[in-house]
């Protein structure tokens with residue numbers, strides 16, 4: 001079967017061997033189709049390959065860009081972490097992966113030592129490791145405080161904040177650590193300052209209440225018994241008893257005023273030290289005798305222990321201050337002991353003297369033993385009214401001991417008693433030097449009677465009267481002046497005056513000015529200044545104005561007579 005020719009064209013071309021030509025043409029046609037098909041496949045493949053290569057290249061570029069971004073980000077992170085003052089550590093469940101310089105500096109371990117090791121166990125002290133593990137588990141980012149141990153064994157408090165991060169494909173934790181030693185110190189100081197302020201406030205109130213009590217009680221005695229004295233019909237014994245009470249109350253009030261003045265001198269740096277040869281045996285003996293009656297009246301046994309021979313017992317120190325120290329301690333021992341004994345004395349070892357005052361009294365609780373040496377502090381503030389005292393004695397005593405080169409301490413047990421110890425440097429006076437230390441406490445006026453013409457410049461009648469009485473044995477004649485001007489005039493009118501007792505605070509013209517004017521025409525008369533302010537500059541001020549000497553009110557008979565003997569003993 002031959003397929004009919006499809007159209008005229010073929011019919012025209014095929015002139016002979018029609019069939020063969022047809023077959024040939026069919027073959028040719030098939031080949032052409034095949035060739036085109038192949039060409040098409042090749043071209044398609046070509047384009048497909050190009051597209052594929054482009055894709056790969058694009059992917060590669062993307063990957064490289066991503067890698068660059070990661071590298072840059074890593075570098076940025078590294079730079080930031082190197083710049084940071086905070087220590088940064090990246091860890092995987094505690095195992096160190098990376099860290100910065102600050103961290104290395106903080107802990108003292110090298111980077112190499114930290115990487116690969118459990119930094120929690122290495123650095124955090126055991127008590128705080130649990131906190132870190134808990135925070136790790138709870139993925140808590142909140143800051144928390146731990147204590148870090150450095151490589152050298154020292155510790156510091158640190159604050160940590162932690163976050164989860166993706167690092168080199170893993171989920172890790174980055175922790176930033178800050179040394180908070182300074183902050184802790186400041187917090188502590190702030191807390192201490194606050195406590196001190198509160199304590200000081202509490203003490204101020206306690207002190208005011210106490211002072212009020214301390215001053216009112218003797219005032220009560222003085223005014224009460226002074227008015228009782230006016231009552232008619234008192235017998236001699238009663239009068240004497242009332243006067244004794246008035247004297248005791250006055251002394252007590254004077255003591256408290258002296259304490260306040262002493263403490264303000266100490267606080268304002270005006271405390272002076274006056275060194276002289278001092279026989280410590282005499283001091284102990286004097287204090288012993290002074291307190292013997294008071295102790296025995298209370299039913300206490302008092303004893304003293306001295307261990308140096310008289311020749312070796314003379315040291316150079318401030319005698320008045322040593323006396324004040326011993327008398328404060330023994331006064332307290334008597335005050336705070338209800339039964340048993342009191343012992344005072346000293347021991348010597350090489351160049352140190354250690355004095356002690358021991359009692360079997362109420363004792364001092366351990367937690368108050370340091371505080372009692374501070375001003376206005378009493379061992380038991382709540383119960384302070386139980387005993388007399390303003391809480392000043394021991395702080396004055398401590399300041400005195402320290403200014404003399406010693407230390408004071410206490411050993412005590414509540415209910416059993418206390419021992420106060422203080423040291424003083426032991427340096428003896430070379431033999432051969434005669435000391436004038438041994439004080440005579442006898443009533444020194446008994447063998448002296450005088451022939452002095454005395455001018456008392458005093459605007460206060462009671463004080464003038466007191467001085468006249470005290471000077472009874474010495475006076476030939478006594479003249480009283482009430483103002484500075486009057487004093488100068490009387491001095492001019494009586495060139496034969498031996499002594500002027502000059503009150504420095506007089507109206508119209510004060511004692512300093514009056515003295516200056518008297519010195520213009522009378523250089524020889526002895527002028528003794530009396531002031532009511534016991535401040536150290538007063539002496540210089542008085543002598544600067546031309547006074548020979550200086551005495552502080554209230555005058556005691558002994559002090560006044562000692563001064564007069566100093567100038568008129570022969």
Ligand code: ADP
Pocket residue numbers: 332333336359361362363364372377378379380388389390391392393394395418
């Ligand atoms: P005060 O005027 O209160 O006696 P001090 O400074 O002398 O002041 O003493 C401070 C406190 O120390 C006293 O209030 C007391 O509580 C305690 N104290 C001092 N000495 C003794 C002692 N020998 N026995 C017991 N307590 C003492």
